[in-house]
Amino acid sequence: MNRGGVPIARIAGIKISADWSVLVIGALLAWGVAGGAVPAYAPGTALWLAWTVGVISALLLIGSLTAHEMGHALLARHRGLTVDGIRLWLFGGVAQISGDWMTGRTEMLVAAIGPAVSFLLVGVFVAASWLLISVGAPTLVTIVPEWLAGLNLLLLVFNLIPAFPLDGGRILRGFLWTRTKNRMTATVAASRAGSFFAVVLMGVGVLDLFFGDPIGGLWLMMIGWFLHTAARGEAHGEQTRHALEGMLVGDVMSKNPVIVPSWITVELLVDQYVMGHEFTSFPTHSIDGRIDGLVTMRGIKQVPPQQRSARRAIDIAIAADRVPIARPDEHITDLLKRIGAASDGRAMVYDGGTLVGIVSPSDIARLFQTGPGRMTARVAA
Ligand SMILES: [Zn+2]
Structure with missing residues (x-):
């Protein structure tokens, strides 16, 4: 079912499992903090302390990702859809929801709740850093909520891009579906936007690979490729479903x-x-x-x-x-x-x-x- 996922927790009856690739993203995130943010804002920090802050930050970000997916999963379940669980992997998290969306409105709401949770988290981390600064906490401590607020904001903006199958694309499909009453045309439009954005992302990745930051470029190309495949898969699945619809x-x-x-x-x-x-x-x-x-x-x-x-x-x-x-x-x-x-x-x-x-x-x-x-x-x- 989970294609190699390791079960790690069960929250409110929803199974959370992680793919081994989460270790890769966790390590990259911890490295980003320990080798980037800490030396920049708190120079002279001991290496072990920098890495401790890095690992804590990475764990809290993975927790934020899980909370975002939890939002999708709980609302989907509330709306009568089947939730198989949440899977964490290389590109973040996926709430595995099966069953029919039934209405565009349901899809819009279930898609929008994830970014809403991320928005809430940005607020929580901004408030936490403000509070810590006001009580005079050391920079090494205030870095953590600041970094988390920044990355949750990035996650929020990225997810709101109207490109299927990102949350923004799902909101777009749900909206078009409600407006046109035609799920098929709505899916095709949202998937086209998804493929277009994926190609742009891969293009930026290629430029970055040669003229800027090679690792970041490679990363963008991978995300673009993944999105492109997913957008095409969604469009194809919808066409198949539509072709068989009404056939006895x-x-x-x-x-x-x-x-x-x-x-x-x-x-x-x-x-x-x-x-x-x-x-x-x-x-x-x-x-x-x-x-x-x-x-x-x-x-x-x-x-x-x-x-x-x-x-x-x-x-x-x-x-x-x-x-x-x-x-x-x-x-x-x-x-x-x-x-x-x-x-x-x-x-x-x-x-x-x-x-x-x-x-x-x-x-x-x-x-x-x-x-x-x-x-x-x-x-x-
Ligand atoms: Zn989401």
């Missing part, structure tokens, strides 16, 4: 599957059924007529030719209870959520107790081979 299982499935006796040998199955039909999977029935399995071409190919006469269809079939069942009048998008690897990407379609069709990966793939004309037609509709 009955429209997509391969109708009238050939049902074979489960006790015949694989050899007989190949000679009598596989050769003569275009189907890629065959349901099997037991002696009492019950559907008890589904043989796929993959299963057949795994049997060496010399063993085909010794093994029966049922031996290589996927057990019927492991294959998802669908109805012809069900939306294909609902079925896709249930189809898993256990059934080789297939489902059996029943109409009132009778097996009427099979949905296979090639049926789904066919939907996308109809070309952009169909996609446009659906967008216009």
Whole structure:
């Protein structure tokens, strides 16, 4: 689920995990304070003390990032979305939210809460540094809230750039979606803004790499590349979702599957059924007529030719209870959520107790081979 994330805490029922790359960003941040801010504002500080201040500052900034994501996660949960947790990684944090946004307004609010939390944190750290200065605390101490206020402000401004999938881009999409009532066009517009900004960022990174600060340049290029990939992914996912919207299982499935006796040998199955039909999977029935399995071409190919006469269809079939069942009048998008690897990407379609069709990966793939004309037609509709 978390792709290598290590669970570190659970706050208000929300799981927080960290990727190993957080150590890289943590070390860079601590280095920035210990080797940059401390020597500049408190010269002569012992190295160990500078690093202690650096590490504390870095931890507090990672805490700030977590608070920002926590804002997204808690509001999303409050609005009925599923929150899988918060993952911290190289480029900050991600609140892993699944489920449908339902309305543009929900997306706008959930996106806006993160920058609102960052804004609050800027205020808290500004107040803390003002308080510390007024009681005469040493510079080495006042550096910490000042640095945190500055970086939270930077984070706030960066996140508000209207480029999908940054928070600002999500606010923009939610806004356009509410205005136009069309999620698809809103996503495409916000993703274009995202790709444009990503290219600008990479361009600035390249200039920085050659004429300025090479590490900063490389960093900007990486963030730009990440944003570009994410913006394109979001646009593509939305187009896929849109293309399938309103399509029923009955429209997509391969109708009238050939049902074979489960006790015949694989050899007989190949000679009598596989050769003569275009189907890629065959349901099997037991002696009492019950559907008890589904043989796929993959299963057949795994049997060496010399063993085909010794093994029966049922031996290589996927057990019927492991294959998802669908109805012809069900939306294909609902079925896709249930189809898993256990059934080789297939489902059996029943109409009132009778097996009427099979949905296979090639049926789904066919939907996308109809070309952009169909996609446009659906967008216009
Ligand atoms: Zn955010």
